[in-house]
Amino acid sequence: MRGKVSITGVGHTTWGKHPGRDRVALIVEAAAKAIADAGLEKDEIDAVLVKQPNSAPGILYGQKVAEALGLRPTIGLNLDQGGAACTSLLQYGSLAIEAGMIKNALIVYGDTPRTGSRAALHRPRGDDAIMGWYSVAAGYAMIHQAYQQRYSSAPEEFGIFAVQMRANGAENPNAHLRSPLTMDEYLAGGKLIDPLRKDDFCLVSDGAAAIVIGATADARDRSRAVPLLGMGQGQESWEVHLRPDILRTKAEDSANMAFKMAGIDRKDLSFAQIYDCFTVTVLQTLEDYGLAPRGTAGKKALAEGIGLDGWLPLNTSGGLLSESGTPGLQLIIEGVRQMRGEATLQVKDPRFGLITNQGGTMHTHATIIVGQPS
Amino acid sequence: MSFPVPEITDVNRPYWDGLAAGELRYQHCKCCGNNWLPAREHCPQCLSADREWRPSSGKGTILSWVVYRHAYAPHLADRLPYDVTAVELDEGARLLTNIVNGDEGRKLSVGARVELCIENEEGVSLPRFKLTDPK
Numbered sequence A: 001m002r003g004k005v006s007i008t009g010v011g012h013t014t015w016g017k018h019p020g021r022d023r024v025a026l027i028v029e030a031a032a033k034a035i036a037d038a039g040l041e042k043d044e045i046d047a048v049l050v051k052q053p054n055s056a057p058g059i060l061y062g063q064k065v066a067e068a069l070g071l072r073p074t075i076g077l078n079l080d081q082g083g084a085a086c087t088s089l090l091q092y093g094s095l096a097i098e099a100g101m102i103k104n105a106l107i108v109y110g111d112t113p114r115t116g117s118r119a120a121l122h123r124p125r126g127d128d129a130i131m132g133w134y135s136v137a138a139g140y141a142m143i144h145q146a147y148q149q150r151y152s153s154a155p156e157e158f159g160i161f162a163v164q165m166r167a168n169g170a171e172n173p174n175a176h177l178r179s180p181l182t183m184d185e186y187l188a189g190g191k192l193i194d195p196l197r198k199d200d201f202c203l204v205s206d207g208a209a210a211i212v213i214g215a216t217a218d219a220r221d222r223s224r225a226v227p228l229l230g231m232g233q234g235q236e237s238w239e240v241h242l243r244p245d246i247l248r249t250k251a252e253d254s255a256n257m258a259f260k261m262a263g264i265d266r267k268d269l270s271f272a273q274i275y276d277c278f279t280v281t282v283l284q285t286l287e288d289y290g291l292a293p294r295g296t297a298g299k300k301a302l303a304e305g306i307g308l309d310g311w312l313p314l315n316t317s318g319g320l321l322s323e324s325g326t327p328g329l330q331l332i333i334e335g336v337r338q339m340r341g342e343a344t345l346q347v348k349d350p351r352f353g354l355i356t357n358q359g360g361t362m363h364t365h366a367t368i369i370v371g372q373p374s
Numbered sequence B: 001m002s003f004p005v006p007e008i009t010d011v012n013r014p015y016w017d018g019l020a021a022g023e024l025r026y027q028h029c030k031c032c033g034n035n036w037l038p039a040r041e042h043c044p045q046c047l048s049a050d051r052e053w054r055p056s057s058g059k060g061t062i063l064s065w066v067v068y069r070h071a072y073a074p075h076l077a078d079r080l081p082y083d084v085t086a087v088e089l090d091e092g093a094r095l096l097t098n099i100v101n102g103d104e105g106r107k108l109s110v111g112a113r114v115e116l117c118i119e120n121e122e123g124v125s126l127p128r129f130k131l132t133d134p135k
């Protein structure tokens, strides 16, 4: 499997607000860019793999997207896995390519929660809503609280991730939020749900993104085809408070699988694009991945840096905290830009890049490791 | 009713009936001994349907908590700020609750001991807790 499938094309709409735009139209816009970037004709796409939109989950949504694209794909899928879905779809698509069932898969996501409905983010959470348990953020607040209690963490250990992502986003001309953030501003941020501060939350953005994958050997331009070296998944399943340990998830297994498949060590990474829906997600992921000992990710980031010259350059285009709050594909696209040498904040001669996606409240997780074009 | 009431089913009715009768009940697996909440038809450990409801001692410990300063629904505005706290009962089952004497979260800590303190709100008996030893 290693290296046989590559990401051959990427594309996205602008991030931010698209009032009045239809989410499927945004997907078509992003998909056309990705297909052109791959050097393919539309009809060469034989799989359309869609992440379910949070704002408007629908029945047979994948078919609706395929129709708008004017495609009758061999494989179609609309996946409900929250923020891990796009990376998981990429994995399922690459398996189908490797099995010889298809040649080129299109993975797409688009939504308009910024100008449309945010009800999915604020929703009552099952029967526990009677106790006041509402919103996606609350689950992350529960984990953030457990983390800072167990490790006696200072708020700066979370803040450093928001500050760095915002600094990266400020350098990204396409970022939704381009204003940098100081640590003092982070610490002074208001609270919606303790212990989360305002800037622990990622953005809520309209927009769409798309990637195309295909066999590396068939890529139209091998010098821009970014090979998939490793992949992994791990589904935590349990609600936050029912997990054996609130501060452990199956992300650990996802990482172990991906590093093993790629045949590299943690220290070989040139950068990481880590799903940063909330700052605590980054600390938790770095620790689940064995990139920092338990309870130390923030301390390590403060001491050694996470910018281009730091310990591990993170979310170099701003991540969910600054580039776009859309769930996941922007991280893959930035990983591709880095490996092609086309990033705005370019890591020097990257060898291996890590991309993580996760969804729910750390319920779902998927990992890929990408390498250099050949 | 101004807050969302769970749909009462044959599976969860004993839970809500128990609270109305002044006790907190959890489910026990007669096959493997697992104890759990919320109500299910099958033990999530061994998948047996041979289960029973048991009364909890009502004592437990805090796992983590949050404090809302924003009302995500109109009926919650009057409660602000309020906590939602994860508690593990001494019998092992876990639930989300509110701590009535937590001083807006300031007195809460992981591992703190709590005990059941059922409160009636708009005709529904809710499984709230109080700190056993509020400092």
Ligand SMILES: [Zn+2]
Pocket (backbone or CB within 6 Å): B029, B030, B031, B032, B033, B034, B043, B044, B045, B046, B047, B048
């Ligand atoms: Zn059992």
